Amino acid sequence: MLRRDFLRYLFKGLSLLTLGEGLKKIIWPISVNAALPPNRWLFLVDTYKCLGCGFCVQACKLENEIPVQANVSRTWVERYVVTPEGTLTDSPKEGREGFINNRVELAPGRYQNIPKEKIKKGFFVPKLCNQCEKPPCVQVCPVGATYKTGEGITLIDRKWCIGCGYCIMACPYGMRFFHPQYHVADKCNFCYHRIHKGIKPACVLACPTGARNIGNLRDPEDQVKKIIISQRVGILKGEYGTKPQVYYLGLSEEVR
Secondary structure, X not given: OOHHHHHHHHHHXXXXXXXXXXXXXXXXXXXXHHHOOOOOEEEEEEOOOOXXXXXXXHHHHHHOOOOOOOOOOOOEEEEEEEEOOEEEEXXXXXXXXXXXXOEEEEEOOEEXXXXXXXXXXXXXXXXXXXXXXXXHHHHHOXXXXXXXXXXXXXXXXXXXXXXXOHHHHHOOOOOOEEOOOOOOEEOOOOOHHHHOOOOOOXXXXXXXOOOEEEEXXXXXXXXXXXXXXXXXXXXXOHHHOOOOOEEEXXXXXXXX
């Protein structure tokens, strides 16, 4: 036998042995399931129930050390006003003070009063970090300060963040911002410090109508999971392929 033939057969044998070892692991799904975290968090927003009161925004800011008067927030509420001429959208002060009139903020300091008879439809849409299954923010962070946990939550390590802003630019949903005090990237994390203790996020508890709910994908009895599986739900900007884990009931086509 030639030396090259011997080496070829030798490498084939080693490959089969390696594959065999891999198959041993593949055919034992119990060990794989046991290694999975018990929780896989997702979020459900019912736009039919949202009143635009802004209580969720206030609760979030107080819970997560975001200055109330700062023009940034981990969550906010958008108002959509549909007229014969088109759709107008605004979120003055992140919606934290609610929406008390028909005056729509077109830009900072610019407003337009919409007569009631011209309003074909009006509704509110709360927004928050989508905890994407394929988060672009994680990919662009040069120091690993933004990372994803096994429970599906994308977190930011303030001690490692260098404030480069790459993750803020990478997020297609505009969910990230610079914290006005710590000067690092910040965003919603489903109140990770609370859900780890079995406590619901601050925004969920503050909502007077139950428009916001958190669920666990790995809990077979979870009510939020059952709604997402059995009812017609929508996601934001699905064309980006990030696989958001925030789902919406009653998501209108005007929402962007």
